[in-house]
Amino acid sequence: MTQKKRLGLAIPIVLHKKLQEKARYQGKTINALCLEIFWEYFEKKDNEKTG
Template structure:
């Protein structure tokens, strides 16, 4: 079974690039693999769910006022 992949080009500030590059080197991974790890960590984290709930609650409060 072949999984289709999509390309994604990112423009990031130099300071962020350096941090990602350093993290990749530390873990012995490519820059691309490290970015994928970061994306997966973000989307699978409970913290993201909590942030979304907080934003949803803030929007409800604004509408109610």
């Protein structure tokens, strides 16, 4: 089982609306979309470090 930790973010309403629209379009929750964005960001950064 994956251990999890809650993360509360206070974001501008405009950004929330954009995330909500994109999540609905992709058939995901906002939380799932944010997790995907975070993972992609860190995977990209790790790849940049390793060359």
